[in-house]
Amino acid sequence: MSWDWEKLKQQQQGKGGVPPQMEEIVDKFKKLKLPGGPLLFVIVLIVILGFTSVYTVKQDEVGIVQLF
Numbered sequence: 001m002s003w004d005w006e007k008l009k010q011q012q013q014g015k016g017g018v019p020p021q022m023e024e025i026v027d028k029f030k031k032l033k034l035p036g037g038p039l040l041f042v043i044v045l046i047v048i049l050g051f052t053s054v055y056t057v058k059q060d061e062v063g064i065v066q067l068f
Helices: 005-014 022-031 037-053
Strands: none
């Protein structure tokens, strides 16, 4: 199977050529502003802590209570 290198180069140029650099992607995320961003972050953090703080022990298991 032979490759048509010229056709491949034309397709790559049509798609924008070189993919964006990492700095450009980071800059886009820095410019992204969500309304209520800090409040949303706190709520998500509380939900994650709530779900990871409780563990249910089944009837056929043995549980140990550890207090720190």
